[in-house]
Amino acid sequence: MTSATVTQVKCACPSCVCIVSISDAIQKAGKYYCSDICADGHPTGSGCSHHGCECHA
Ligand SMILES: [Zn+2]
Ligand SMILES: [Zn+2]
Ligand SMILES: [Zn+2]
Structure with a gap:
């Protein structure tokens, strides 16, 4: 079996562009996030720290 397909998705955090x-x-609740911070809904108010992304909803 070859399954080299790399499926890319946008982070499920609404304000995240990653x-x-x-x-x-x-993975959390069937959604995909770029980081634990996004998956947790930015509990500390800080962003995901990825370059060019300003999400901190
Ligand atoms: Zn991000
Ligand atoms: Zn994100
Ligand atoms: Zn985010």
Whole structure:
């Protein structure tokens, strides 16, 4: 079996612009996030710290 398909999705955080591959993403409740911070809804109010992304909803 060859399954080299790398599926990329946008982080499910609404204000986040990051694209993550499913294999690297943080999965939570069936959604994919670029980081634990996004997955947790930015509890500390800080962003995901990825360059060019200003999400901190
Ligand atoms: Zn981000
Ligand atoms: Zn994110
Ligand atoms: Zn975010």
